[in-house]
Amino acid sequence: MPCVMSDASPHPPARVLRRVLAMVAVLMCGQLSLPAMAASPTAQEMLEAADRVRNPGRPFRLTNTLVEYVEGQPQGRTELLIFAKLDSDTGQFKNLIRFLAPPRDRGKLMLMENSRLWFYDGASKASVRLSLQQRLMGQSSNGDVLTVNLAKDYSGTLVGEETIKDSARSDRDCWHLNLTAISESAVYNRIEYWVERETYNPIKGIYYSDSGRMLKLVFFRKYQMQLGNVRPTETVIIDAIDPKQVTIMTFTDYRFQDIPEAWFQRDFLPHLEAE
Amino acid sequence: MRACALTAALLLACHLAPAPATAQPADALDFVPPEIPGDAETARADWREALRVSVENATSLDRYRHNLVVPVPANSPNSPDTANRTSLDVRGGWNLGREIRASVSDRLNLSFQNDADTVSSRTLRNDLREAFVTWAPTPGTYVDMGRINVRNGVAMGFNPVDFLRAHTLVDQASQDPSVLRENRLGTVMARVQWVGETGAASILLAPRLAPETPIDDQQHPAFNPEWGRTNGTTRMLLSASLNQADDLSPQVLLYHDESETRLGATLSHAVGEATVVYGEWAGGRGTNVSARARAYGARTGSLDRLGALAGLSQPDDGKSFYQDAVVGGSWTSTAKVTLNLEYIYHGAGLSRAEWHDWWKVGSLATQSLPVNELQWYDRAYAKSEQVPFTRHHAFARVAWTDAFIPRLELSAFSLVNLYDGSLMGQVSATYYWSDQWTTEILAGGTLGRDTSVYGSQSRTTNASFRLVRYF
Numbered sequence: 001m002p003c004v005m006s007d008a009s010p011h012p013p014a015r016v017l018r019r020v021l022a023m024v025a026v027l028m029c030g031q032l033s034l035p036a037m038a039a040s041p042t043a044q045e046m047l048e049a050a051d052r053v054r055n056p057g058r059p060f061r062l063t064n065t066l067v068e069y070v071e072g073q074p075q076g077r078t079e080l081l082i083f084a085k086l087d088s089d090t091g092q093f094k095n096l097i098r099f100l101a102p103p104r105d106r107g108k109l110m111l112m113e114n115s116r117l118w119f120y121d122g123a124s125k126a127s128v129r130l131s132l133q134q135r136l137m138g139q140s141s142n143g144d145v146l147t148v149n150l151a152k153d154y155s156g157t158l159v160g161e162e163t164i165k166d167s168a169r170s171d172r173d174c175w176h177l178n179l180t181a182i183s184e185s186a187v188y189n190r191i192e193y194w195v196e197r198e199t200y201n202p203i204k205g206i207y208y209s210d211s212g213r214m215l216k217l218v219f220f221r222k223y224q225m226q227l228g229n230v231r232p233t234e235t236v237i238i239d240a241i242d243p244k245q246v247t248i249m250t251f252t253d254y255r256f257q258d259i260p261e262a263w264f265q266r267d268f269l270p271h272l273e274a275e
Numbered sequence: 276m277r278a279c280a281l282t283a284a285l286l287l288a289c290h291l292a293p294a295p296a297t298a299q300p301a302d303a304l305d306f307v308p309p310e311i312p313g314d315a316e317t318a319r320a321d322w323r324e325a326l327r328v329s330v331e332n333a334t335s336l337d338r339y340r341h342n343l344v345v346p347v348p349a350n351s352p353n354s355p356d357t358a359n360r361t362s363l364d365v366r367g368g369w370n371l372g373r374e375i376r377a378s379v380s381d382r383l384n385l386s387f388q389n390d391a392d393t394v395s396s397r398t399l400r401n402d403l404r405e406a407f408v409t410w411a412p413t414p415g416t417y418v419d420m421g422r423i424n425v426r427n428g429v430a431m432g433f434n435p436v437d438f439l440r441a442h443t444l445v446d447q448a449s450q451d452p453s454v455l456r457e458n459r460l461g462t463v464m465a466r467v468q469w470v471g472e473t474g475a476a477s478i479l480l481a482p483r484l485a486p487e488t489p490i491d492d493q494q495h496p497a498f499n500p501e502w503g504r505t506n507g508t509t510r511m512l513l514s515a516s517l518n519q520a521d522d523l524s525p526q527v528l529l530y531h532d533e534s535e536t537r538l539g540a541t542l543s544h545a546v547g548e549a550t551v552v553y554g555e556w557a558g559g560r561g562t563n564v565s566a567r568a569r570a571y572g573a574r575t576g577s578l579d580r581l582g583a584l585a586g587l588s589q590p591d592d593g594k595s596f597y598q599d600a601v602v603g604g605s606w607t608s609t610a611k612v613t614l615n616l617e618y619i620y621h622g623a624g625l626s627r628a629e630w631h632d633w634w635k636v637g638s639l640a641t642q643s644l645p646v647n648e649l650q651w652y653d654r655a656y657a658k659s660e661q662v663p664f665t666r667h668h669a670f671a672r673v674a675w676t677d678a679f680i681p682r683l684e685l686s687a688f689s690l691v692n693l694y695d696g697s698l699m700g701q702v703s704a705t706y707y708w709s710d711q712w713t714t715e716i717l718a719g720g721t722l723g724r725d726t727s728v729y730g731s732q733s734r735t736t737n738a739s740f741r742l743v744r745y746f
Contacts, residue, residue: 072306076710102710103745106327107366115522115545123327123366123380124456125426129524133549133607167307184548209609217303222310236307243303245681260472262415265518267468267475271417273368274376274409 043156043177047193049200051151055093056227056256059085063100063253069246077101083275085259090114091152092185094264098272109269115185120269127266132185153186154179156193164194166203167219167236173197174204188215201232206240214240226254326367328746334359335739340732344725345637347733348648354733355388360446366405374412380405380424382458384446399497402445405461417468422505424461425479427514427528428555429543432670432690433619433663435557435599436539438512438530439481441660442490442504449739450701450719451688453672455661462505476515483509483533489575490659508533528557534570535561552604560594563623564664568656569649578652581645597622599662603670611676619668619690624657627694630665634726665728667693682707697723697730715741 041049066078079100084093095112099105107122117130159176166172174194181189192206205218217240220232233252239245262268335358361384368378382402407421424443428434432452443459466479487507495501509532516526528539537559545551562570572578603617625633637650657664672688684707689700701719708714718738723730 069308072308103327104713125424126456129429129543129551131545131549131551131607168310238303244306246306260414262470262472267516268470274370
């Protein structure tokens with residue numbers, strides 16, 4: 001699928017941006033390994049554990065390939081190289097994103113550090129500061145789950161224990177959590193979140209707008225051993241408005257990598273391509 | 276105010292677009308492709324990862340005013356009614372070792388215009404935008420040598436601190452400032468940059484390599500790198516930025532060339548989730564736009580034919596302290612609409628009285644006189660320097676992504692002269708057919724009374740169609 005903005009636009013390709021942020025949100029939710037849980041963990045502990053399933057606590061990089069489907073047919077493909085590092089001050093991840101595909105977006109870069117969001121286009125040599133709202137620009141089917149460390153931005157309450165269908169329509173015994181935004185950086189006002197009881201693996205999420213409208217339905221699947229833990233390597237994002245529009249994000253090429261702090265500022269962006 | 280109306284209509288349409296009913300989650304899995312067993316594959320890099328290659332064809336139509344209040348010189352280059360440009364665009368970078376990287380950006384153009392011979396000196400033209408080598412001797416330290424496009428500034432309509440922009444523009448289909456930045460020539464320089472945890476600093480030196488190129492120069496070899504446009508004078512630029520500083524992202528710059536020294540600064544700040552405000556300022560002792568134009572014309576010989584007339588001084592040709600400033604912001608709606616608004620001040624531009632004199636003097640004759648040639652040279656110089664001809668402007672740009680249908684982007688911008696309300700504007704629609712193919716259609720023009728800043732210009736309307744194939 002195309003990026004939302006012109007290839008010559010001063011703004012990031014919004015479609016890709018949204019995907020990136022969706023992916024980033026997926027990445028952002030973890031720390032190191034799963035801690036031992038009390039016999040009856042609180043909802044917030046469940047959320048923190050589910051976060052830790054997703055991401056390592058050490059700085060790392062990976063490739064995220066996003067394929068958009070319409071009525072089951074692939075329509076567009078985006079590849080991103082992601083560098084992520086936990087900010088010890090905020091508990092959130094800083095992210096650097098390099099666009100590898102589609103060809104028109106190759107060479108574009110994005111920096112996310114707390115509330116600072118910069119986009120850099122190697123063609124125009126322009127660094128453009130973006131608002132947090134621009135994280136969500138683009139087609140809604142790109143369901144970006146993005147943002148943040150969920151446990152940092154949301155307060156969780158336990159709705160109950162439920163057996164739900166995962167993306168393969170298999171039964172999963174889950175805790176059903178209701179997450180309410182407690183941070184300004186939270187992208188969604190509310191999230192319904194299902195965490196598997198036995199593993200703390202996130203299985204499903206439903207994301208709502210400020211007005212309460214359902215935006216995205218998300219499934220986490222294809223759990224594999226990556227960077228020392230079993231993690232979801234695919235995320236399925238279904239547009240709640242038009243469920244024929246589906247985006248699948250596939251995470252590959254995981255690597256631990258030392259990432260200097262100096263990388264997370266706009267003046268470094270032109271040099272990221274060399275990495 | 277047609278462009279303003281179009282901008283407003285676009286904004287309104289964004290919010291009137293119907294929202295489909297939300298689907299039920301029970302239906303949602305029907306269109307999900309099944310999970311494919313197997314380990315996640317390692318991404319494979321190939322040659323395309325280092326390159327961005329595209330072929331573009333742009334066809335443009337232009338219409339012109341007649342009986343301008345200030346007649347266009349009879350010896351002016353003809354302005355084509357129709358033109359077609361086909362370009363091969365290549366940008367890439369390659370690591371030549373652990374510490375050395377080479378970067379190239381180039382565009383080869385094949386152009387035809389209805390006012391020129393089928394094959395002329397303008398038919399084939401190569402724009403070597405960048406070609407440089409980067410050496411990173413230590414982490415965070417970068418030494419660059421070669422032709423580099425250095426652009427500074429956070430605003431959109433005009434960048435006071437974009438000190439190396441003058442005379443760098445090459446053929447453009449669009450007048451959108453955000454697009455103009457894409458195709459411009461870099462400057463040959465040596466630059467040392469340090470990027471640390473708390474900020475960054477750089478110093479660059481761009482030496483004089485060739486005599487300055489006349490702004491109306493059309494006769495040059497197809498593969499002329501045009502050093503005279505970018506390195507006609509020796510220049511130096513220092514810059515420093517802070518990463519934190521209360522989320523203001525400040526940057527300060529000090530620019531020096533053979534005729535002036537200017538100080539500049541930029542700030543940007545996020546306000547809530549949807550808004551970013553920003554500002555740019557630059558100031559220094561120099562001359563106004565007309566005096567700069569006459570001096571440049573004298574140095575490059577463009578005004579020699581005017582003899583003593585070319586030596587006519589402007590009332591304000593002595594050095595004074597001139598300032599440029601832009602304040603503005605961007606706001607993004609939940610409907611995927613981004614609006615930029617800016618106020619632009621260019622102190623070296625003509626004042627209201629000077630502008631009045633400009634058209635009043637120019638309108639004394641019905642046929643072009645040498646003084647008219649001088650007047651139009653001033654305007655052409657301002658355009659080449661990419662600065663406003665007068666002092667006060669407002670800029671607005673709106674872009675709507677996934678407008679009505681996925682993959683369609685609509686955008687519009689207008690640059691309004693605050694003396695007389697005349698404007699230059701453009702609307703465009705871009706559709707992304709696939710990851711490889713993009714089309715764009717745009718229409719623009721100038722509006723205003725015949726004595727207004729934009730209404731006095733020759734070109735009244737233009738339209739363009741672009742087709743781009745990426746590889």
